[in-house]
Amino acid sequence: MNDISRKIEAILYSSKEPLKASEIAEYLNITNGEVIKAVNEISRNYENINSSLKIGQFGNQYKIKLREELVPVVEPFIEKEFTEKQLAMLSYIYKMSGEAISGNLRDNFGYNYKEDLDKLKKSGMVSARKYRNTHKYKVTIEFNRKFNINKRTLRAEEQ
Known part of the structure; x- marks a missing residue:
């Protein structure tokens, strides 16, 4: 692998979120085409050595990820950002459209x-406001960003 490919591999490995080719290109002062060529080279190398890793492509963004068949193997060792109960709570608050109250x-x-x-509020996923003798909760813009919910997604759900 050449030096550019190694740098891009390190960036993709280290990033928490998928990155656009243009973001990587700008950072490394190279062209988008060079980034895409390097990503393809990294992907081929992973295939050639039968690596447990692969390059995930999410639209025009890239991230190094684990091959799906190996996820059950590492599941006990993965630190989860939210518990199942917290995810269920987020889902409930989202469905209630800002009408979820403490009771x-x-x-x-x-x-x-x-x-x-409290963990959901600290993470910026939920906001609260006083309502009579209780509180009302709703999901935040950060929630929408994290779970990739936008007006287009909402319109698709309604149909």
């Missing part, structure tokens, strides 16, 4: 819901 969360997720809710 509903307690009824659906148990009396210890506040600990999980």
